[in-house]
Amino acid sequence: MLDQIFDVIVIGGGINGAGIARDAAGRGLSxxxxxxxxxxxxTSSASTKLIHGGLRYLEYGEFSLVRKALQEREVLLDSAPHIMWPLRFVMPHNQHLRPAWMIRLGLFLYDHLAARKTLAGSAQIRLDQHETGLPLKSSYSKGFMYxxxxxxxxxxVVLNARDAALHGAKILTRTKCIQAQKTGxxxxxxxRNEHDTFTVKSKSIVNAAGPxxxxxxDDAGTNQPHRSLRLIKGSHIVVPRLFDHECAYIFQNPDRRIMFAIPYEHDFTLIGTTxxxxxxxxxxxxxxxxEIDYLCKMSSExxxxxxxxxxxKWHYSGVRPLLDDEHSNAASVTRDYSLELVTNGPALLNVFGGKITTFRVLAETAxxxxxxxxxxxxxxWTSKSKLPGGHLGSLSKTAYIQSVCEHYPHLPTDMVARVAQLYGSEHRRILGNAKSLSDLGGYVIPGMTASEIQYLRKYEWAVSAKDILWRRTKLxxxxxxxxxxxxxxxxxxPT
Incomplete structure (x- = not known):
C-alpha cells in the first residue's frame, strides 16, 4: 500500500465517504x-433513521431536494431490504398549527414529485376509528397517513464500506489524516493510527469528513478555501414502547418544528429530533x-x-454539517449538499452538507x-445493485427471516431471527452449518455468539464492545x- 499511488483517498467513514468509496471502487478506481x-x-449513526423525502422541507420551498430524496427512496429500499423497509407515518391534525388544506396539498406534492412503485400513497384517516388513534389523546380525531x-x-454505512472493500478498496478505521500536501x-x-504514522500517495482526495x-x-494544511458550515446538533431519546402497532407518528409542534415517534427495536419507541x-x-x-425535557413534553402533548x-433508556446526539444559508432558525437550514471540485493540481473534492437519503446519488455525482x-x-453502477446481505430473492423480509429460522431448527429462534434480519443473506457466514450453540462458540453475552463477534471483527471492522453493541447491532x-x-x-x- 505504501508504494501504491491510489486514484482516490477518501477522508471520512460516514455515509457519504463510504458511499463514495463504494461507487469509485466499483468503477475500477483504486x-x-x-x-x-x-x-x-x-453523525451517520445519530440520525432519525429514516429514508424519506422530508415532508417538512416543502414548507421551506426545498422542492428540488425533496424530489431528489423521493426518487431515491425505493432505490435504497430495494438495495438492502434486510436493513431498510417501508414505514407508514401518521400525522394527527392539530388545527391550531397548520390548516388541513395545507397538509393535504403538501401530501399531494409528496405523492407526485417522484414516481412510486411500491410505496403506498397518502390518505386521510379518522383517528377515532383507527388503531393508530388509540395511544393518542381523544382531542385528535382526524389524521393523515403517508x-x-x-x-x-x-x-x-458499514455495508457500503464492505461493498467498497469487496471491490478492492482499502478501508482503514481509527486512522487519522494529519497532513495532505501537493507534490507534482x-x-x-x-x-496516523495507534501504532504508526505513514504516508501514501493519491491522484485525488475526497474530503467527506462531515462536521x-x-x-x-485547515488542520491538514491543504491551503484550500472552503464553504462555511453551520453545525446543528440533533438529539434523540429511546423510551419503552408507547404503542403496539407498526406505524410511526409525525407530530407538529407549536414552534413549527416536527417530531417523530417511531417503533424501534421491537420493545422501544424512538423520539426525535431537536x-x-x-x-x-x-x-x-x-x-x-x-432537549430531553423538550422531547418528553412535545410527545406528551x-x-x-x-x-x-x-x-x-438511551439517548444519542449527532452534529449535522449543514450549508450555512444564513437562516436564523436552525430547523429551516437547508439539508441539501454541495460538491466543490478543486483542480489546480491533483484534484480535491469537498463534500459539504447532505442527508442520509441522498447519499447514493451524492456519491454517484461525486x-x-x-x-x-x-x-x-x-x-x-449503484442504482440497480444490492448491498451485501441484500440478496433475499423474491422473499419479503418477514418471509426470509422465517425461512432462515426453519433452516436452523436446533438453534434458538430469537437469535437466528435477529441474525437473519441484521445480516440478511450474509447470515450464512455466521451460522454456517451449525446444529447447536456450541458450534457457534456459545453465547459470549445473551443472544450473541462468538461466531457473530468474529464475523464483525473480520468483515465489518468492529474493534470494541461499543462498535458491536451500539453500531453493528443494538444489543x-x-x-x-x-x-x-x-x-x-x-x-x-484477540483476532
Missing part, C-alpha cells in the same frame, strides 16, 4: 478510505437536559400516557466529477450492563 474513529461513529422508509443507519501530480497524505470537513482543510446550533468538537456532542425523563477530473471513462439496548463482559472477551480472544 481507493483508500480512512476514518479517524469507527465507521459511522458520529409512506416513507426506515433504515438502520450505522449498518448502512499527486497528493502526499500522512496518516469536520471545514476543519480538515435542532440546536452547536459549537465545539462534534465528537463531544451529547444531549442536554433541556399527543400521547395519552405521559413521557417523562425517567423513562429514557465520482462522476472525479473520473472526469482523472481523465477516466467509467459508468455509474446494548436489550442486554444492559454487558459492555464490560464483551470488552473483556475481546481482549482475551
Amino acid at each position: 481507493v483508500l478510505l480512512c476514518e479517524k474513529d469507527d465507521l459511522a461513529e458520529h 409512506s416513507d422508509g426506515w433504515v438502520d443507519d450505522a449498518r448502512l 501530480e499527486h497528493w502526499v497524505v500522512t496518516l 469536520w470537513a471545514a476543519s480538515f482543510l 435542532d440546536v446550533d452547536y459549537i465545539g468538537d462534534p465528537g463531544d456532542a451529547t444531549i442536554s437536559n433541556e 399527543y400521547f395519552t400516557a405521559s413521557v417523562t425523563p425517567d423513562m429514557v 465520482v462522476n466529477q472525479l473520473v472526469a477530473a482523472l481523465g477516466l471513462s467509467c459508468k455509474p 446494548g439496548l436489550h442486554v444492559p450492563d454487558c459492555e464490560t463482559t464483551l470488552q473483556n472477551w475481546l481482549v482475551e480472544n
Whole structure:
C-alpha cells in the first residue's frame, strides 16, 4: 500500500465517504478510505433513521431536494431490504398549527414529485376509528397517513464500506489524516493510527469528513478555501414502547418544528429530533437536559400516557454539517449538499452538507466529477445493485427471516431471527452449518455468539464492545450492563 499511488483517498467513514468509496471502487478506481474513529461513529449513526423525502422541507420551498430524496427512496429500499423497509407515518391534525388544506396539498406534492412503485400513497384517516388513534389523546380525531422508509443507519454505512472493500478498496478505521500536501501530480497524505504514522500517495482526495470537513482543510494544511458550515446538533431519546402497532407518528409542534415517534427495536419507541446550533468538537456532542425535557413534553402533548425523563433508556446526539444559508432558525437550514471540485493540481473534492437519503446519488455525482477530473471513462453502477446481505430473492423480509429460522431448527429462534434480519443473506457466514450453540462458540453475552463477534471483527471492522453493541447491532439496548463482559472477551480472544 505504501508504494501504491491510489486514484482516490477518501477522508471520512460516514455515509457519504463510504458511499463514495463504494461507487469509485466499483468503477475500477483504486481507493483508500480512512476514518479517524469507527465507521459511522458520529453523525451517520445519530440520525432519525429514516429514508424519506422530508415532508417538512416543502414548507421551506426545498422542492428540488425533496424530489431528489423521493426518487431515491425505493432505490435504497430495494438495495438492502434486510436493513431498510417501508414505514407508514401518521400525522394527527392539530388545527391550531397548520390548516388541513395545507397538509393535504403538501401530501399531494409528496405523492407526485417522484414516481412510486411500491410505496403506498397518502390518505386521510379518522383517528377515532383507527388503531393508530388509540395511544393518542381523544382531542385528535382526524389524521393523515403517508409512506416513507426506515433504515438502520450505522449498518448502512458499514455495508457500503464492505461493498467498497469487496471491490478492492482499502478501508482503514481509527486512522487519522494529519497532513495532505501537493507534490507534482499527486497528493502526499500522512496518516496516523495507534501504532504508526505513514504516508501514501493519491491522484485525488475526497474530503467527506462531515462536521469536520471545514476543519480538515485547515488542520491538514491543504491551503484550500472552503464553504462555511453551520453545525446543528440533533438529539434523540429511546423510551419503552408507547404503542403496539407498526406505524410511526409525525407530530407538529407549536414552534413549527416536527417530531417523530417511531417503533424501534421491537420493545422501544424512538423520539426525535431537536435542532440546536452547536459549537465545539462534534465528537463531544451529547444531549442536554433541556432537549430531553423538550422531547418528553412535545410527545406528551399527543400521547395519552405521559413521557417523562425517567423513562429514557438511551439517548444519542449527532452534529449535522449543514450549508450555512444564513437562516436564523436552525430547523429551516437547508439539508441539501454541495460538491466543490478543486483542480489546480491533483484534484480535491469537498463534500459539504447532505442527508442520509441522498447519499447514493451524492456519491454517484461525486465520482462522476472525479473520473472526469482523472481523465477516466467509467459508468455509474449503484442504482440497480444490492448491498451485501441484500440478496433475499423474491422473499419479503418477514418471509426470509422465517425461512432462515426453519433452516436452523436446533438453534434458538430469537437469535437466528435477529441474525437473519441484521445480516440478511450474509447470515450464512455466521451460522454456517451449525446444529447447536456450541458450534457457534456459545453465547459470549445473551443472544450473541462468538461466531457473530468474529464475523464483525473480520468483515465489518468492529474493534470494541461499543462498535458491536451500539453500531453493528443494538444489543446494548436489550442486554444492559454487558459492555464490560464483551470488552473483556475481546481482549482475551484477540483476532
